[in-house]
Amino acid sequence: MKSVESRKVDTVELVKEYLENPVYKEATIVQAEILRSIRKVLDEKGFVELLPVTVSPITDPLNHPHFGTEFEYYGQKYSVTKSMILHKQVAVLVHKKIYIVSPNVRLETEDKMNTGRHLFDFVQIDMEMLEASREEVFDVMEDAIIYTVEKIKEKYPDIIEKYHPTLKTPSKPFKRYTVKELKEKYGDDYEKKASLDVDEPFWMIDIPLMEREFYDKQDPERPEVLLDFDLIYPEGFEEAISGGEREHEYEQIIKRMKLKNTPPEEFEEYLKVAKAGLLKHSAGCGIGVERFTRWILGLDHVENTRLFAKTPGKHSI
Numbered sequence: 001m002k003s004v005e006s007r008k009v010d011t012v013e014l015v016k017e018y019l020e021n022p023v024y025k026e027a028t029i030v031q032a033e034i035l036r037s038i039r040k041v042l043d044e045k046g047f048v049e050l051l052p053v054t055v056s057p058i059t060d061p062l063n064h065p066h067f068g069t070e071f072e073y074y075g076q077k078y079s080v081t082k083s084m085i086l087h088k089q090v091a092v093l094v095h096k097k098i099y100i101v102s103p104n105v106r107l108e109t110e111d112k113m114n115t116g117r118h119l120f121d122f123v124q125i126d127m128e129m130l131e132a133s134r135e136e137v138f139d140v141m142e143d144a145i146i147y148t149v150e151k152i153k154e155k156y157p158d159i160i161e162k163y164h165p166t167l168k169t170p171s172k173p174f175k176r177y178t179v180k181e182l183k184e185k186y187g188d189d190y191e192k193k194a195s196l197d198v199d200e201p202f203w204m205i206d207i208p209l210m211e212r213e214f215y216d217k218q219d220p221e222r223p224e225v226l227l228d229f230d231l232i233y234p235e236g237f238e239e240a241i242s243g244g245e246r247e248h249e250y251e252q253i254i255k256r257m258k259l260k261n262t263p264p265e266e267f268e269e270y271l272k273v274a275k276a277g278l279l280k281h282s283a284g285c286g287i288g289v290e291r292f293t294r295w296i297l298g299l300d301h302v303e304n305t306r307l308f309a310k311t312p313g314k315h316s317i
């Protein structure tokens with residue numbers, strides 16, 4: 001763990017690092033192509049891109065400390081967005097397929113400083129599809145990932161040769177493994193171990209009920225698991241995507257909130273919409289842009305994939 005003193009950044013040194021270390025230039029070229037390629041695939045499939053919601057009275061309950069991300073404005077309480085999950089459930093009622101290039105702030109604690117995967121301010125491409133199953137989400141995201149990897153290899157062969165010459169374009173369909181079978185095979189550290197053991201991304205499905213939030217749909221046939229998923233990158237790069245089918249019925253949402261001890265008063269506005277019967281079944285997910293860049297380039301840390309990265313526990317500009 002770095003000491004408090006070493007968390008401080010020397011702004012001039014950091015700017016020099018951006019100018020002198022070619023990784024920032026090359027990673028941001030690749031990252032721009034990731035954004036272009038994913039947008040192209042989603043646009044061609046009929047998705048509508050919406051603008052991000054950066055502050056809201058409703059944000060994801062995801063388990064991170066709030067510290068100073070909440071404020072009051074003319075009598076309404078706001079929080080900086082951790083995820084637009086709840087807005088996506090509403091937005092798909094307007095357009096059947098939507099996505100947002102969405103900045104999210106999750107104040108991770110400093111023990112996440114060196115995981116290589118965490119920033120406390122990151123961007124995900126967050127998508128949602130009305131009346132869809134998780135299989136339909138897999139289909140869309142597999143196309144987006146395959147197209148993007150191919151495009152980057154074709155346009156920037158020198159960059160790939162320099163950073164990640166063994167990068168393999170995944171083939172469709174990606175494999176699916178349940179959490180149960182991964183645990184049986186790899187034990188407690190199954191996510192890391194499975195990621196190290198494979199050479200293509202895979203879907204990790206059937207996440208146990210208590211491990212996720214109230215909006216992840218409980219499987220009606222197997223109530224101990226959720227109809228949600230993560231995508232796991234190969235070669236030890238771990239989590240790429242989280243997503244799932246959604247709960248949309250008021251009674252079921254309340255039941256799930258109780259199970260997790262989620263205070264319903266924090267989701268009052270959301271619950272009003274659910275109670276009015278306006279929500280419908282949908283499914284979606286978010287793919288982290290910095291993590292995708294990190295995997296494509298095989299980098300140690302997501303902080304090297306962008307300028308002005310916000311690493312947990314470190315100061316930044």
Ligand code: ASP
Pocket residue numbers: 060082083084085124126127242243244284285286
């Ligand atoms: N965006 C993700 C989803 O759609 C959740 C997350 O932000 O972690 O499920």
Ligand code: MG
Pocket residue numbers: 230239241242
């Ligand atoms: Mg996740």
